[in-house]
Amino acid sequence: MRFSLLMASGLVLAGCSFDENLPIENLLGTVVLPESAGTRTIVVDGIEDTVTDVRLIGPVVLGLYPGVSDSIFQYTHPVIGPSFQDGLPGDTFPYGGTTIGDIRFACLQELNCRVASGRYVNYDEIIDWQAQVGQPIEDAFGDTVTSGEYLRQVCFDILEASSDDEVRLIASEDRNGDDVIDSGDLDFVQRTDGQWEAEFVIWQQEYFEDFEDGEGFTLWGWMDSPSDEVYGFETCQSNLGFTDTEYNINVDGGRQYRDLLNRPSDYIQEGDWVSQAGFQYESIEDIAEIEIGYKVEGL
Amino acid sequence: MYSFKNMMQLGGIVAGLLTVVACDYSGDFLFPELPDEIDPVIDLGEIEVATVDSAEDAAAASVYGQVAATGDATESGVTYTFTGTGGDVCVWVDPEFLTWNQSVAARGRVNRWAYPDNLNDDGDLDIEVGLAIYYNGSPGETIGDFAIRYEDSLGNPIEIELNECVIPSQIASANGHSGRGSVESCTISNTQPGVSYVVKMSAWSTPLDDDRLGYGLLLADGSCRGLRTALSIDEDTADYECVVPGEAIDWEVANGPGPWFGSSEVPTVTGAIAFEQAYCNGDRLDQLCELEADEKDCDNEPCFCGDPRDTPRGGQF
Numbered sequence: 366m367r368f369s370l371l372m373a374s375g376l377v378l379a380g381c382s383f384d385e386n387l388p389i390e391n392l393l394g395t396v397v398l399p400e401s402a403g404t405r406t407i408v409v410d411g412i413e414d415t416v417t418d419v420r421l422i423g424p425v426v427l428g429l430y431p432g433v434s435d436s437i438f439q440y441t442h443p444v445i446g447p448s449f450q451d452g453l454p455g456d457t458f459p460y461g462g463t464t465i466g467d468i469r470f471a472c473l474q475e476l477n478c479r480v481a482s483g484r485y486v487n488y489d490e491i492i493d494w495q496a497q498v499g500q501p502i503e504d505a506f507g508d509t510v511t512s513g514e515y516l517r518q519v520c521f522d523i524l525e526a527s528s529d530d531e532v533r534l535i536a537s538e539d540r541n542g543d544d545v546i547d548s549g550d551l552d553f554v555q556r557t558d559g560q561w562e563a564e565f566v567i568w569q570q571e572y573f574e575d576f577e578d579g580e581g582f583t584l585w586g587w588m589d590s591p592s593d594e595v596y597g598f599e600t601c602q603s604n605l606g607f608t609d610t611e612y613n614i615n616v617d618g619g620r621q622y623r624d625l626l627n628r629p630s631d632y633i634q635e636g637d638w639v640s641q642a643g644f645q646y647e648s649i650e651d652i653a654e655i656e657i658g659y660k661v662e663g664l
Numbered sequence: 665m666y667s668f669k670n671m672m673q674l675g676g677i678v679a680g681l682l683t684v685v686a687c688d689y690s691g692d693f694l695f696p697e698l699p700d701e702i703d704p705v706i707d708l709g710e711i712e713v714a715t716v717d718s719a720e721d722a723a724a725a726s727v728y729g730q731v732a733a734t735g736d737a738t739e740s741g742v743t744y745t746f747t748g749t750g751g752d753v754c755v756w757v758d759p760e761f762l763t764w765n766q767s768v769a770a771r772g773r774v775n776r777w778a779y780p781d782n783l784n785d786d787g788d789l790d791i792e793v794g795l796a797i798y799y800n801g802s803p804g805e806t807i808g809d810f811a812i813r814y815e816d817s818l819g820n821p822i823e824i825e826l827n828e829c830v831i832p833s834q835i836a837s838a839n840g841h842s843g844r845g846s847v848e849s850c851t852i853s854n855t856q857p858g859v860s861y862v863v864k865m866s867a868w869s870t871p872l873d874d875d876r877l878g879y880g881l882l883l884a885d886g887s888c889r890g891l892r893t894a895l896s897i898d899e900d901t902a903d904y905e906c907v908v909p910g911e912a913i914d915w916e917v918a919n920g921p922g923p924w925f926g927s928s929e930v931p932t933v934t935g936a937i938a939f940e941q942a943y944c945n946g947d948r949l950d951q952l953c954e955l956e957a958d959e960k961d962c963d964n965e966p967c968f969c970g971d972p973r974d975t976p977r978g979g980q981f
Contacts, residue, residue, distance in 0.1 A: 431816040446814055449826065458814075458822050575818045582818060 388572035393564070394584065394644070394653030396425055396465060400559035402588060402638050402657070409499035419553050420494050422561060423598050424481045425657065427586035428462035428626040429570065433643045438630055440639045440661050443585055459626040460582055461570045465552050465563045468601045469534050470618030472520040473510065475502050478601035478619040479591075483552030483563075485535045488513030488520075498596045505614045523609055523616065572649040581646030584653050587629060587639040600625055600632050637661045696733035696875045702921045704732045704740035704867075707803035711744045713753055716884040717894050719906075726880045726908045728930040729922035730915075733870045733877075739807040741789070741866035745796055746883055748855030754888040755829065756849040757865050758908040759789040760878035761936065761968070762943050763845030768976055776946065779953035780970030785912070786845035787877035788868040793829040793852050796860035807866055828852055844869060847904040851887040873966065876915055880908035880930070906944035912936040939968050 404417040430443035437445060437454075448455040466481040471491055479500075485491050492513050495502045502510045510516060520532045529537040536550040543549065553561040574581040589600040600621050607618030625632060633639060638660050644653040698704060706729065714725035734740045746753065763786040767777040794810035801808025810826040829850040831840045842848040855861065863883075870877040884891045897903040910932035913922070917931035924930040942952055953969035960967050 431818045431820070444817055446816065446822065447812070447824065449824075456824075458816055573818055573820055577819070580818075 392567040398561040423589040425465040585643035698735035704734040708744035723927040750857035761912040779950040799862040878913035880911035
């Protein structure tokens with residue numbers, strides 16, 4: 366009996382160290398954008414102002430693809446599968462991906478498709494930014510919103526949330542461990558050389574490689590720059606996502622399109638930034654570093 | 665008293681016997697039987713797209729038939745082709761017979777549905793439609809699909825689904841289907857003129873009572889929304905059951921799998937069209953069912969309605 370128990374215990378302990386050898390890992394990496402990706406000349410009431418600000422960095426879409434090609438479009442693009450309809454490029458068939466900064470509904474209809482997560486330290490910054498780019502925000506009653514605290518309360522009310530963590534609009538985690546929540550805790554942080562850097566994790570990604578030469582999949586990405594008109598995002602589908610109807614107030618939250626990874630060329634527009642080289646994995650252990658440094662112009 | 669050793673010996677003998685018996689296990693009983701004279705895979709050939717402006721047009725243009733299960737794990741069903749018109753085409757199928765969920769709520773029960781359905785006389789067909797060039801089944805021999813196998817540049821296989829039939833009620837995505845026994849339809853938009861399309865109707869289930877699944881199909885010019893408008897069908901999906909009338913086929917009279925062209929040609933089970941019509945009209949099915957139970961010996965002959973003794977009681981799952 367004692368022997369059986371010892372055997373069973375041994376098997377249980379041995380099971381704890383069992384490795385299934387599945388090619389699935391959390392992929393870690395860094396994305397770098399040039400300083401100019403966050404710089405723009407803003408004209409309000411005829412007055413030009415050149416601004417460098419993290420809020421000019423829109424959602425960054427990262428995908429894992431069989432490869433990239435520079436012969437399909439004027440910018441590097443993932444290789445495309447078969448096309449079945451005239452004029453419509455095929456699917457890129459990504460293996461996985463993530464975003465750095467998501468389309469978030471900022472609780473007022475006028476902010477639909479204009480706010481990405483990880484770009485604001487507090488609610489005041491959301492309000493101030495819209496005013497800075499000449500798009501002051503009005504609430505449902507037509508009054509100009511000037512207080513971030515007001516926006517926060519609207520969010521808590523409409524989203525039935527009780528903390529900033531739940532709303533997920535502003536920085537609420539001390540990522541850099543300096544005991545202060547500030548711009549250093551946003552997704553993108555400006556380095557001393559002026560470039561913008563963000564870390565990412567692609568959770569539980571299955572690894573794919575060429576069985577013959579062992580070359581792995583390629584990480585490629587692009588950044589959706591805010592539009593010149595209302596500083597909104599083209600990757601956002603305005604009529605979907607969170608919805609709320611109360612009395613005579615109808616709210617559409619907006620959300621990212623579903624096929625941003627599958628058909629990037631449908632969404633990449635003038636002024637967006639793409640990766641020209643991508644990052645080709647050689648093993649599942651690789652820590653990727655990818656530069657999104659090509660500005661799309663002259664489409 | 666038996667000792668531990670005796671128990672172990674007995675257990676070993678039982679395990680050994682079970683192992684030997686398991687060698688003779690086939691699992692055939694899990695599958696429906698293959699009835700005589702009905703094939704499990706049927707190809708109807710080319711069907712012409714009909715212009716339907718009225719219920720009479722729809723009944724005249726309907727095509728009827730029967731199909732069986734394969735008797736094993738392979739798929740059974742019916743295929744046919746049509747030629748693209750350059751516009752929308754509505755693909756519609758009504759599998760045998762009517763199916764409804766019994767209303768059993770303790771409060772707010774809907775009397776219309778208070779009597780149970782006879783689930784044994786229902787089957788289900790699921791539609792897929794695509795360009796004929798992408799269909800990989802062998803008509804009349806095997807049921808296939810519209811998937812193209814593509815290998816990406818890393819050598820990984822990818823299956824590309826080219827089924828164009830989007831069932832509107834099922835989150836508007838391809839490969840969704842209406843519920844068991846329900847009418848199913850989809851619009852193939854902007855069909856390419858002169859190009860051949862395949863409609864695949866896979867038999868998801870065959871009736872438990874005879875394993876012969878009757879169906880009626882309609883191929884109409886224009887969208888399915890336009891068809892419903894032409895037939896003055898509102899949003900009550902019960903009305904869909906009367907677009908193609910009489911798909912419950914009387915096997916004794918039919919003596920074959922069909923096809924039959926037009927509702928006047930198909931040997932429908934006596935009383936089935938009237939029952940369908942009552943269903944579409946929103947009549948009290950519980951009253952009709954009680955009448956049927958009075959008139960027929962439903963323990964020994966087929967009835968449209970189920971057995972009220974099967975009604976679940978409070979606390980039953």
